[in-house]
Amino acid sequence: MEVEKITEEAPEVKTFRLKFKNPEDAEKFEFKAGQFGEYSVMGEGESTFCIASAPTRKGYIECTFRKAGRVTGALANLEEGETIGFRGPYGNVFPIDEWKGKNLLYIAGGIALPPMRCVIWNTLDLRENYKDITIIYGARSVEDLVYKNELKEWEERPDVKLVTTVDPGGQTPDWKGEIGFVPTVLEKVAPSSKDTIAIVCGPPIMIKYTFPVLEKLGFTDETIYTTLENRMKCGFGKCGRCNVGKYFVCKDGPVFTLKQLKELPDEY
Amino acid sequence: MEIEKKLIKKASLEKLFEKLQAKGNKIFAPVSKDGKTEFQYNPSYAEVTYDHIQTTQSLKNTVFPKIENLIRFKTDRSGVEVTEVDLTQVQSLVLWGVHPCDAAGFNALKSIFMWDYKDEYFNSRLQKIAVIGLSCHKSDDNCFCTSVGLNPGGTQGCDILLTKLSSGDFLAEIITEKGKAIVTEASELFETAPSETKEGNLAQVNQQFSHEKVTKNLAGAFEHPFWVENSLRCIGCGACAFVCPACACFDIQDETKGKNGKRLRCWDSCGFGLFTIHTSGHNPREVQSQRWRQRILHKFSYMPERNESLGCIGCGRCSRACPVDMNILEQLVSLEKL
Amino acid sequence: MESIRKKAKELLDSKQVQVIIGYENGTSNKVRAAFITDPTQVDRLIYDERCTQNLAVYLVKHEVKHLGKMGIVATIPVMRTINMLISEEQVKPENVVVLGIGEDGKLLDFPDLTVMESFLQKAKIEITAKDKEAMEKLKKMTTQEKFDYWSNALETCFKCYACRSSCPLCYCTRCAVECNQPQWIPVQANKNGNYEWHMLRAMHLAGRCVSCGDCGRACPLDIPVHLLTMHMAEESKRLFGVDSGFSMKMESVLSNYKLDDKDNFIQ
Ligand SMILES: Cc1cc2nc3c(=O)[nH]c(=O)nc-3n(C[C@H](O)[C@H](O)[C@H](O)COP(=O)(O)OP(=O)(O)OC[C@H]3O[C@@H](n4cnc5c(N)ncnc54)[C@H](O)[C@@H]3O)c2cc1C
Ligand code: SF4
Ligand code: SF4
Ligand code: SF4
Ligand code: SF4
Ligand code: FES
Numbered sequence: 070m071e072v073e074k075i076t077e078e079a080p081e082v083k084t085f086r087l088k089f090k091n092p093e094d095a096e097k098f099e100f101k102a103g104q105f106g107e108y109s110v111m112g113e114g115e116s117t118f119c120i121a122s123a124p125t126r127k128g129y130i131e132c133t134f135r136k137a138g139r140v141t142g143a144l145a146n147l148e149e150g151e152t153i154g155f156r157g158p159y160g161n162v163f164p165i166d167e168w169k170g171k172n173l174l175y176i177a178g179g180i181a182l183p184p185m186r187c188v189i190w191n192t193l194d195l196r197e198n199y200k201d202i203t204i205i206y207g208a209r210s211v212e213d214l215v216y217k218n219e220l221k222e223w224e225e226r227p228d229v230k231l232v233t234t235v236d237p238g239g240q241t242p243d244w245k246g247e248i249g250f251v252p253t254v255l256e257k258v259a260p261s262s263k264d265t266i267a268i269v270c271g272p273p274i275m276i277k278y279t280f281p282v283l284e285k286l287g288f289t290d291e292t293i294y295t296t297l298e299n300r301m302k303c304g305f306g307k308c309g310r311c312n313v314g315k316y317f318v319c320k321d322g323p324v325f326t327l328k329q330l331k332e333l334p335d336e337y
Numbered sequence: 338m339e340i341e342k343k344l345i346k347k348a349s350l351e352k353l354f355e356k357l358q359a360k361g362n363k364i365f366a367p368v369s370k371d372g373k374t375e376f377q378y379n380p381s382y383a384e385v386t387y388d389h390i391q392t393t394q395s396l397k398n399t400v401f402p403k404i405e406n407l408i409r410f411k412t413d414r415s416g417v418e419v420t421e422v423d424l425t426q427v428q429s430l431v432l433w434g435v436h437p438c439d440a441a442g443f444n445a446l447k448s449i450f451m452w453d454y455k456d457e458y459f460n461s462r463l464q465k466i467a468v469i470g471l472s473c474h475k476s477d478d479n480c481f482c483t484s485v486g487l488n489p490g491g492t493q494g495c496d497i498l499l500t501k502l503s504s505g506d507f508l509a510e511i512i513t514e515k516g517k518a519i520v521t522e523a524s525e526l527f528e529t530a531p532s533e534t535k536e537g538n539l540a541q542v543n544q545q546f547s548h549e550k551v552t553k554n555l556a557g558a559f560e561h562p563f564w565v566e567n568s569l570r571c572i573g574c575g576a577c578a579f580v581c582p583a584c585a586c587f588d589i590q591d592e593t594k595g596k597n598g599k600r601l602r603c604w605d606s607c608g609f610g611l612f613t614i615h616t617s618g619h620n621p622r623e624v625q626s627q628r629w630r631q632r633i634l635h636k637f638s639y640m641p642e643r644n645e646s647l648g649c650i651g652c653g654r655c656s657r658a659c660p661v662d663m664n665i666l667e668q669l670v671s672l673e674k675l
Numbered sequence: 676m677e678s679i680r681k682k683a684k685e686l687l688d689s690k691q692v693q694v695i696i697g698y699e700n701g702t703s704n705k706v707r708a709a710f711i712t713d714p715t716q717v718d719r720l721i722y723d724e725r726c727t728q729n730l731a732v733y734l735v736k737h738e739v740k741h742l743g744k745m746g747i748v749a750t751i752p753v754m755r756t757i758n759m760l761i762s763e764e765q766v767k768p769e770n771v772v773v774l775g776i777g778e779d780g781k782l783l784d785f786p787d788l789t790v791m792e793s794f795l796q797k798a799k800i801e802i803t804a805k806d807k808e809a810m811e812k813l814k815k816m817t818t819q820e821k822f823d824y825w826s827n828a829l830e831t832c833f834k835c836y837a838c839r840s841s842c843p844l845c846y847c848t849r850c851a852v853e854c855n856q857p858q859w860i861p862v863q864a865n866k867n868g869n870y871e872w873h874m875l876r877a878m879h880l881a882g883r884c885v886s887c888g889d890c891g892r893a894c895p896l897d898i899p900v901h902l903l904t905m906h907m908a909e910e911s912k913r914l915f916g917v918d919s920g921f922s923m924k925m926e927s928v929l930s931n932y933k934l935d936d937k938d939n940f941i942q
Contacts, residue, residue, distance in 0.1 A: 111410040111417050111600075112593040137616040139855045152417045273619070299621060300613050302589050305454040308605070309586035310613060312631075313621070314559070315639040320453065334559045336621050373897060393895060394833075403833050404863045478703055569739055570708040572732060574837035576895045590862045603863045604833065611853055624738050660841050660893035661728065662707035 070155045072147055073129065078215035079208075081136040082180060083145060084121065087155065088129050099158075100124055102165060102188035103296070103324045106157025107304050108132060109140065110147070116140035117301045119323070120158060121183040123190030130155075133183035133215060159304040160323050163188045163294065165195070168266050172201040176279060178251050178271030179208050182215050184296055184323075185270050189223075196228060203230040203260050207251040207275075210239030232258055252278040255286075262287035268294045280327060290328035297322050297330075297337050313337045340492065341511040342530035345499070349526040350507055354382045356523050357431055365399060366433035367392055376432075385434060387501060390477050391652055395582030396439050399430055400462040401446060403579075405602040407458065407589070413596050424461040434471045438482045438650040440494030442582030443468070448646035449585040458602070467515050470495035476540040479653025481666045484546050487650060489539040500535045508535055545666060546673040548637065548647060554675045555638040559630070563675060567668055568629035570661045571608070577655035577663070578606035583636065583648045586612075607631045633668065678782040679748060680717045682774055686746045687714040692772050693743025696733050698726040708733060712742060722748065722776060729887040731756035731843040734766050746772040751798050752887035754791055755920025756843045759883060761788070762925035765846055792922055800918060802886050802905060809902055810909075825903075826866065829873055831896050834864040838900045839876065841893035844883050851875055877903040882911035885920045 074086040089095035101124055109115040116138075122131035136145040147153065165188065173192060177185045192199055204223060208214045214233065223231045234247035234254045247254045251271065267288050269279050276295060283293055299311040299318040311318040314334040325333075345353065358364055358379070366385045368377040374389035376396060411418045443463065450459035473480075473489035482488055492498050496516035500508040509527060511520050520527055578584040588605040591598055605612065608628050614620040622628050636648030649665070656664040683695040697720040699709035706725045710733075711717055731753050733739045749757060754775055760766040768788050775783035775791060778799065785791045802810075813821060839845040852860040852872055860875055861868035884904035891901030912918055919925060 109591075109600075111412050111419070112591050112598045114591050115589055139858070141616075142856065154417075154419070298615070300615055302587065306452065307449060307454070307456060307585065308588070309607060309635070310605075312635075312639065314634075315642050336627070371897075404865055565738060569710045569736075570733070572736075572837075572840040574840035574893070575835035576837040576893075579833050579835040580895055588862065592861060592863060601863050606835070609836070610848065625736070626738060656702065658837075658895035660837050660889075660895075662701035662705045664702040667702055 070130075070153055072149055072151050072153060075147075075149055078133060078217070079213045081145070082133060082213075082215055083136075084131055084133040084183075084216075085144070085147075085153075086122075086129050086131050087153070090152070095128065098130075100130075101158075101162035102191040103163040103184070104158035104160045105184075105304070105323060106130075106132070106155055106159065107301075108134075108144065109154035110143040111154060113143040114140045115154070115302070116144070117304070119184040119187065119296075121186045123187055123194055125191055125194035133180070133186070135180045157304065159319055161321060163191075163268070163324055165192055165198075168192070169198045170264075171199060172261075172263075172265040173199055173203070174260050174265050174267045175202070175204040175206075176251060176255060176267060176269045176271070177204070177206045178275040179213065180215065181270035181272070181296075182206055185268060186216060186219070188268065193226075193229070200264070201230065202228065203232070203258075205232045205234070205251060205255055205258060207234040207236070207247075207254065207271075208239070209236050211235055211241045211244055213239070250278070251275050252282045255279060255282050259286060262289075262292070266292050266294065270296050290331060291326055293327035294324060295327065295330065296324050299337055338513060338517070341517070343509045343511065343520065343527040344506060344529060344531045345509045345527055346506045350499070351382050353519075353523050353526050354385070354433065356526075357519070360522075362431045363428055364431045364433050365396070387434065387471065388475065390473075390475050391436065391480070391654060391657070393654065393658065394580055395442060395652070395654060396432060396435065397442065397446060397582050397584075399432065399466055400443065400459055401450070401585060401587075401604075402462075403604050405458055407600045407602055410598050410600070411596055412593075412598070422458075424457060427461045427465050429465040429467070431467045431469060433469050434499075435468050435495065436473050436652070437470055437489060437491035437493070437495070437498070438473075438480075438487055438652045439582055440468050440470045440498075441487050441491065442650045442652070443494050445583035445640075445646050445648055445650060446585055448640065448644035452644050467519060468495050468497075469516075469519075470498040472498060472500040472535060472538065473540045473542075474501055474538055476542050477653070479656040479664070479666060480540075480542050481545055481651040481653065481669075483542045483544045483651070484666075484669070485548050485647050485649055485651040489542055490535050500538050502531065502533050502538055504533075506531075508533070508538075510535070546670050548669075550673045551637050551669055552641050554672055555634055558672070558675060559634075561675065563672070564630040565626040567671070568626045568663070571625050571629050571663050572661055573608050573610055573625050573628060574660065575604070575606035575608055576658045576660065577632070577665075578608055579604055580654040580658045581649075582652060582654070583650060607635065629663070633665075633672070637669070637672075676720070676722050679722055679774060679776075680720050682782060683711060683717045683720055683746065684714045686772060686774075687711070687717070691744070692746035694739070695720070695746040695748070695774070696730050696739070697748035697774070698722060698728070698730075710739065710742065720748070722780065724780075726750070727888070727892065729753055729756055729841070729843050729885075729889040731760060732841060732889075734760060734771060735843065735846045740770075744770050744772070746774055748774045748776065750776045751778065751795070751800065752885050754795055755800075755885040755918075756887065757788075758792065758795065758920040758923050759844060759885060759925060760846075761923040763844075763883075768923065788923065795921055800886065802888065806888060806891075806902065806905065809899060810905065813902060813906070825873075826870065828898055829869045829900075830866050832864060832869045832873070832898055833896070834862075834869065834872065835895065837893040837895060838890035838898075841889045842880070843889075844880060844885070845876070851879070873900060873903060876900070877907050880904045881907040882917070883919050884908045 070087040073088045076084040105119040107115045118132040302308040306317045306320040313336045368384045369386045409420045450456040496513045498510040586605045640648040686692045695711040699719045701707035888901045
């Protein structure tokens with residue numbers, strides 16, 4: 070695939086807009102919100118990222134990644150017009166059809182907004198299917214917030230409630246959002262759990278402290294969704310790397326409800 | 338196809354081997370050297386052994402090579418050019434003298450590689466092998482085929498199964514069309530089946546545990562202290578997984594020389610400390626007991642449930658290869674009683 | 676054997692240690708490491724000529740350390756390893772009690788580790804006759820012959836890393852073969868990848884290897900990789916005049932610089 074456009078989101082974080090080189094492939098390619106792919110730089114290897122653009126936006130896909138190691142380091146050095154390898158889509162999906170007629174509460178931290186961006190846009194593009202949509206997004210500092218343009222767009226939309234927050238000390242003088250950790254902010258915003266689905270993505274520590282708050286707000290385990298990020302190689306249940314108990318995160322996941330998560334052995 | 342029985346005399350067996358070789362078939366057969374037996378490509382007939390208990394390495398290399406070339410690529414200024422590997426070029430291969438457990442091992446691998454997404458690299462190789470089995474007339478205390486639903490004269494996975502009779506001649510059971518084709522092309526070497534049965538010429542391998550019971554016990558054993566208590570001495574190498582005919586874990590790595598490169602699939606093992614580590618440093622399986630637990634659970638709990646096959650054929654290779662005497666049979670016997 | 680059991684029981688009963696790392700009977704007439712935490716279990720401990728595993732490998736294992744202070748049954752190579760691990764700050768002297776075994780197979784009484792240190796300074800280091808013979812044979816080869824020998828021997832290696840895992844001095848949690856930025860050593864087990872891996876290992880153990888031979892014994896394919904590290908041990912003795920593991924304050928021969936170094940290439 071060709072790297073059509075590169076956006077610098079935050080320090081070390083970039084978004085690639087990718088276009089299929091072969092129009093036939095573009096035609097055939099279909100995916101759903103929540104799925105991921107294996108992106109590669111020839112000679113360096115493959116890396117797993119979720120598809121960050123919405124399936125309702127056709128003709129391209131996007132991925133957002135943080136420079137973390139060998140492959141992401143090589144990706145970060147690429148320029149527009151260069152080619153990368155892609156295979157996918159793999160994994161299960163957010164059941165957005167089942168969510169029809171409900172309120173949606175998105176809670177994301179740091180670099181975990183990308184996996185969520187796909188489903189956010191997906192549901193925004195099908196806006197009439199859902200009631201209230203609330204997004205709570207936090208990052209370490211203002212600088213670390215990704216998708217700044219889109220955040221602005223969501224902020225301006227009357228049909229979305231967006232709350233952004235940065236960790237204490239991460240604010241700039243003109244910061245107008247909240248200051249505090251995501252779970253704390255969530256408690257403050259206190260959205261109603263009635264008829265609501267909560268989708269939580271973020272670093273393990275954030276997730277850990279977010280679940281109890283959601284439970285306090287009355288969310289049941291079946292209405293809380295999250296994604297797991299186990300180390301992967303193949304993406305289709307063969308290489309044996311990503312399993313949590315008998316489930317493969319690459320095949321049975323990455324999307325799990327809290328109910329499913331609680332049934333999994335502690336191996337993630 | 339109904340199993341057909343024939344007799345092949347000792348001398349004719351040699352002729353069959355040579356005939357197959359003369360036809361240009363590549364043969365992979367067990368050869369003993371310095372007290373160790375390993376399968377070897379194209380040995381001379383005199384080198385082939387019929388008396389070994391088990392080879393150190395399994396046969397999985399023939400369908401799941403330790404390094405599999407997935408794609409080739411060329412990078413230069415104008416871009417990247419990727420070429421697929423032509424799998425129609427995979428050579429056919431005759432596996433000679435394969436013990437019944439090993440023949441069944443291909444099914445265990447198949448249950449992983451052909452589950453859900455079909456792996457064409459594996460499948461093309463699998464299609465190209467012919468398995469000429471050899472019943473076991475000897476075993477050691479690491480063998481436990483009968484505890485995992487197999488037996489020393491089992492035909493599963495074989496195209497032809499040979500059993501050495503008291504006379505030194507062999508009973509040939511022709512199991513598949515592939516086997517039949519081999520026999521048809523050398524029909525002069527086969528004679529009417531003898532009255533002597535296979536059963537009297539097999540090793541005695543007593544069943545030591547019920548694998549159904551083990552699977553059942555494992556379902557609730559994730560947090561059991563058993564794992565730590567019984568794996569303190571495990572040093573986390575990959576010996577057990579690499580000699581195992583049913584282990585299929587792999588890593589994907591690129592290799593480049595100048596502008597040209599290959600993407601390779603290499604054997605990997607859940608016993609290695611860094612197998613599951615994330616770039617962030619977080620490791621879902623931080624200590625060895627968790628990795629040992631994964632090994633047993635994968636083979637005896639997850640695979641039966643997800644892949645409808647056990648991940649173990651009872652060949653005992655891992656127990657023989659382990660440098661610190663982690664004996665899988667001993668542990669399975671304890672797990673049955675858990 | 677009785678004296679080992681008695682000592683082990685004494686140490687456990689008096690809570691001087693929480694675990695004894697020793698040998699017990701395993702399967703198929705093999706022996707294996709035992710971790711005894713319960714004084715009533717000391718009779719499992721044995722010692723005979725089959726007990727060759729270098730148990731010091733467990734002194735740095737997370738789950739073993741977790742059991743508490745360790746007592747360890749240690750033959751001479753194991754004692755030397757303990758010195759090395761203390762020198763390299765992997766083991767705290769106050770966390771181990773050594774149940775030494777002399778050349779005659781008898782229990783040695785070490786009230787503290789300094790006594791072990793002085794014992795080692797006088798002890799003979801022996802490698803097995805078989806290894807000695809193999810080393811001699813290799814030494815007589817020309818460079819090309821040696822290269823061919825090792826290329827052949829190492830080609831079958833499938834990188835199970837049993838040699839590395841069995842070695843108490845290969846304790847890095849991220850071995851150089853696992854560093855991928857840059858990728859120093861190819862991951863795949865092919866001719867070049869294998870050669871580079873074993874050369875790297877030999878170099879990394881130069882002056883540190885205590886010649887216990889465990890890496891070679893661990894190899895499921897019987898590749899005599901211990902001859903490489905043993906050769907490096909001989910070489911560092913020849914060049915730097917030290918045997919590894921003779922004190923608790925060993926300096927690393929390859930990463931230390933002395934002003935009075937007899938070679939001047941570095942100046
Ligand atoms: C389902 C899923 C979705 C992901 N989505 C994103 C995303 O949208 N944006 C993003 O920045 N990151 C994402 N990650 C994490 C990302 O895959 C790793 O950060 C990345 O693979 C690191 O690769 P590297 O080669 O640069 O690092 P190295 O440390 O050099 O890693 C080498 C190999 O390790 C594996 N690996 C290492 N860490 C991880 C990890 N945390 N998760 C999975 N595999 C790992 C990869 O297979 C990689 O090829 C996702 C991971 C998963 C499993
Ligand atoms: S686990 Fe051990 S006994 Fe079972 S198939 Fe693998 S090597 Fe053989
Ligand atoms: S036992 Fe471990 S190495 Fe073997 S197939 Fe299962 S997960 Fe992979
Ligand atoms: S069980 Fe044995 S062979 Fe397997 S990882 Fe542990 S020490 Fe290595
Ligand atoms: S133990 Fe043997 S096969 Fe395994 S990595 Fe070492 S030399 Fe290679
Ligand atoms: S990534 Fe290979 S099994 Fe899941």
